Amino acid sequence: MSTSPPFTLDEMRNELCAILLFKADDLAMTRDSEAAVSFIGFPSDHYFKESPSQVNLRPFRISSTMHVLFDYAFQVGCADEFREDLLQDAVVFMENIPRAGGQDEKGGETHRFMDADGLCSIVVETAGARWKLENGYGSELSVRELALLARMTEGAVRNALAGAGIKSKGAKTYVSTEFAKDWLAGRRGFVPTTCWTYTAQRAMQDIRLASSIDVFADALSRRAQALQLSNGALAAATGLTKDQVVVWLGGVPPLDPQAAVAIAAPLGLDPALTAGRAIELILRSQA
Incomplete structure (x- = not known):
């Protein structure tokens, strides 16, 4: 689907x-x-x-x-x-x-x-159902809300719920957000919520538009956090020292294109563009 x-x-x-x-x-x-x-x-x-x-x-x-x-x-x-x-x-x-x-x-x-x-x-x-799913705080989802998120008919949802041992009560049938997350994960039509993830595409957009080296470094840092890469892990992956990684993610790094290329790779970023923008912004900060 x-x-x-x-x-x-x-x-x-x-x-x-x-x-x-x-x-x-x-x-x-x-x-x-x-x-x-x-x-x-x-x-x-x-x-x-x-x-x-x-x-x-x-x-x-x-x-x-x-x-x-x-x-x-x-x-x-x-x-x-x-x-x-x-x-x-x-x-x-x-x-x-x-x-x-x-x-x-x-x-x-x-x-x-x-x-x-x-x-x-x-x-x-659908937006309301997705928000409830992600931030339910004990809320329940209706059959219609499940159907909208799963791209199924309400009848098909009721049949699937019956197969899971949940007795249908017509329009008044509700399931917990915890159950809904597990159930929806197995539906082909369900699109998981990914908009809050700091993807490589979003990081590259921020790098392209960065107005300062601080904004550039923040994009690198956020991307590393999204990938759950520690400073030590990045150092091991790039051949840089941990101190060098810290500077690249939160300071004014030296004019070192090779280091920029090295740090871009494990973050899934375009090495050439990342290095080019780093050089431009570092030189601008020194002007």
Whole structure:
């Protein structure tokens, strides 16, 4: 089973635009057209009929919030920008979306985003389930939350739980986060939470963008910590002394390209780029 997101970010953003159009319609009916225009950015007699492409998402803070939640839910992109307060904002937003829309003879019109199968709902619930899994503090996960994380149907989850000796109680069936972690680890569709790991790719990005030798050294240090490599272990792997390693990870190292190449290798970093940036930043610090 693919571990890529079940739908694209653009598809979710398109649905978010539809939600905002229905909210604009609601404003036009409950307040006036000026309030609706101020909210959505353009006039219309029937916002629910407008194409989502008409909506400019840039002024809407919820757009960037949903982007981060999408990435965190499916462990792509800027997943490490996730914060619990963003999740709480999105939950409140989804609780307040219109459950019916339209005007006049079209009153009562519904849309997929209004129920649990909506893409925005799936993103928020999956992000919430992942956060609960990682920081549950005794929380429990529902069958739906397990299904979202495992990319399975709720029926398939209930059958699997029954096979594990857990009696299903319909929508009220919950399992502990401890059980959920073990159970999800065996599911092909489950994507583990890896966004907090300081990968070689992230370290190289920080090295490329480093504005000082201190920032450069911090990237090396964080990468060593992520790999659980002690100063002694790095010294043994590089042929440097322990004191030399300490300087490279937390000080102003000497102008020694060979040492930079040596220390990059066990950290999984690009040796040439690491050495080149080290030379540049060391010279800058000495200017």
